[in-house]
Amino acid sequence: MAKYGKDPRAIGALVRDAEVHRDVYIDPEVFELEMEHLFPNSWIYVGHASQLSKAGDFITANIGRQPVVASRHTDGSIHLFYNRCPHKGVKIASEPCGNTGKFFRCPYHAWSFKTDGSLLAIPLKKGYEGTGFTDTQASGGLSRIRNVVVYRDFIFARLSENGVGFEDYFGESLSTIDNMADRSPEGKLAVEAAPIRYMHTCNWKMLVENQTDTCHPMVAHESSAGTAIKVWQREQGESTEKPMAVQLYGPFMSPYEFYEQSGIRIWPNGHGHTGVANSIHSNYSDVEGYLDRMVAAYGEKRAHEILGEVRHNTVYFPNIMVKGAVQILRNFIPIAVDRTLVESWVYRLVGAPDKLYERALMYNRFINAPTSIVGHDDLEMYERAQEGLKSNGNQWVNLRRLYESNEEPDVTAVINGTSERQMRNQFHAWAKFITMDMDQGVEAAE
Amino acid sequence: MISEKTITDFIYREADLLDTMQWQAWLDLFHPEGRYWMPLEWQQQDPVLQPSLMYEDLMLMKVRIERLAGERTFSQKPKSRCHHLLQAPQILVCDPAAGIFRAKTSYIYTETRGDTLERFSGWASHDLVQVGDELKIKLKRIDLVNFDAPFGNIQLFM
Missing domain, CATH: 2.102.10.10 (Rieske [2Fe-2S] iron-sulphur domain)
Known part of the structure; x- marks a missing residue:
């Protein structure tokens, strides 16, 4: 028996202001509706x-x-x-x-x-x-x-004939893609290799939510990033220069206060990013020759503007995340209600020193690979959630952190970086785009 | 004198240390500049400017090994175990005068955790050097036959 049918009210009721019903993660029928409605109505x-x-x-x-x-x-x-x-x-x-x-x-x-x-x-x-x-x-x-x-060479498509136009759909969120491309002295990115592929036995939305979840790194990644810091401190000896690996792992252990003041920016239609004021990508060492090439290409002021934008994770609703500062795009490809293929792409900054590409590739295998210890930490949480949500003890997932009762949907705002508002923003968009082409007068199927 | 048998015995022992989770003894097999490399391309040549699944020095391997025993390493509750099934190593170079020793070993690797069991096939390539009377690993390269497929977690060493 279909629980939700094509009834936009029944589907809409899965998303409350600051809670979502577990069926959005575990019900195969909801997944089918996502494939039939949400993905075709969105720009992918x-x-x-x-x-x-x-x-x-x-x-x-x-x-x-x-x-x-x-x-x-x-x-x-x-x-x-x-x-x-x-x-x-x-x-x-x-x-x-x-x-x-x-x-x-x-x-x-x-x-x-x-x-x-x-x-x-x-x-x-x-x-x-x-x-x-x-x-x-x-x-x-x-x-x-x-x-x-x-x-800017990123190919997006909307399967539905009718719907929200590209510019209206993404709006100002395109600034992250701009920043990633602008980091090339020629304003150009290039894919030179296949992505790292990683199969996740969980719902695709858990991965998307995790991109702006700033209250988990210091907890879930204590085992990986925390151990990396510990081993480095013990073994560094006389060395004062942090190796690239430690620079990449270390910031994951930043305290709550760091993420609080880094901020989150939300945009209409479910897009948003962490790392407004600064981010875990702020303090990587300079790559020799890069700034010179950027200044030659853009001028002093503009070059510093581009490189000063160190956004952490930008979610493009529904299912990609872009990291401009390390030139990575993660594509969360839904396979089944409890199965998601993650493909993590690295772009080379055309005209920039090789060292930047080396760093991006290193980041990708440290964080996004099936052999990544940070990935192991995260997947363990998703798998436990996928199992735990079957529990009948509580049918709702709580997204209430820093919720305010007067929150407007579909606005641009900069907020405290530990807020769960970007997740609320995504679910508002989810309910909007999944029901967009359903007949608003239809009753749920019996 | 290092012989072909010395190399073969070394490779069998290395796999056994992994299977019996004698991590420190396994790390001790590496040269201080040794690397563990899992390429992501067919016959890949460059570990730095081409993507890999792993390309790790001793420090990064130590991080992995310490993490396995961590109190808050939730992906190791329950713990993983592994099993290496090796074909007889093919000795590619055994040159005691130059101190160069290379072998390639076809394997089937099993990693299990809780009720799940995953199986992988590939080739392990060992670049070894002589330090004193012993062999040390300069490079252990793992080429999976399906390096381009999407895997779930691989938490131990192949």
Whole structure:
């Protein structure tokens, strides 16, 4: 029996001002509704244009559970289609990335498509004459996704035909992507390698919430970051220069006061970031030659402005997190209600010294890999929550830290950095976007 | 004199120290500048400017090992255990005059915790040097056959 059906009131009731019902994490029906409504109604990250540098280059991805393929057409434009041959449904691209040449060719019956998705040729075409084929959807080639925006080389798409436009959806939150790209003296980022992939046996939203949860690092990561500090202090000997590894681990153990005054900024539609005034990324040592290149490119004032912005984690609702200061994007890809694939990408700052890329790669394997001790700490918490939420003792998850009864939804504000308001902000957006295309008058299915 | 058998025995002993969780004795097998490397690409050449799952010096390995015993290491409640099944090592270089010794060992590795059990396959490559009468690890390289797949937690050493 469907508990929620397509009833926007029943779904909306899962999200209270400062609490959410456990079903948002553990109910398979709610997960299905997310795939059917929330992901199509939202702008989802597909990939980076540097992965499509030449005509014929393609990447595959999933939007929610919908398999898609993005390609670079001969005229330089980027196109996005459902990854499915219009004939029998076979995926036309099976690899994460590649170059298809001048056209895609389905491996099953050799239907072929231009890199803008249009039908190029079908073998034995005569067999379709007079069959009404030209009136079918198949004759139009690969099914296109029309709402695609490439912002500073970041490719986003919205599957739903109707909905909130890209600029309105992201608004000022795009400033984090701007800052990450501006950190290149040429204003350009490049993907040079595959992401680190890490399977999580938990709901995808637990990962997203954790990105702005500043009250967990000094607790959950005492085992990893705390031990790293302890070992370094014991073994450093005469050395006064902190190795890069200790610089990356150490700040996780910052006290509550540090996170309180660092601040959180929230934006409409569920976006927000930690690290407004400063962050755990503030005190990395300078990389030789980098500032000079930045000043040469941007001038003294602008270069310092760019590098002075050290935001910690920026959540782009619903399911990515961007770290401008270390050039990392984490994509929380929902697989099932209790299964999430995390792909963590590193971008190279084009024109910047190698040392910055080395640092970003190091950060990524320290924090985001299945072999990462920080990752082990976090996944343990998510798995225990996924299990613990089955308990009938309490059906609600508490998000009340620094809640104020007059909180307005969908505003821009800077608040205390230990507030759980960004999580409340995400759930407000969740309820809004999942119900957006549901009939507001429909009763819950019996 | 280091022989091929010395290398083979060293590799078997190394795996046994991991399986029996004699962490300090295992760390003692490393040269002070030794590294433990798990690449993330096929036949990867560069551990620094290409992504890896792990590329760790002795200090980072010590952090991992101390963490395993930590009072507040919640991902080790319950504790993990591991098992190495090794094929006979293939000796690539055994040159006592130059002090260079290299071997490649095909393995199946099992890591278990609580009710879960994960199994991995790959090749371990050992770059060894002679220090006094003993061999020490300069580099232990772990190439998983499916390095590009998404794994859950891998908390011990392969």
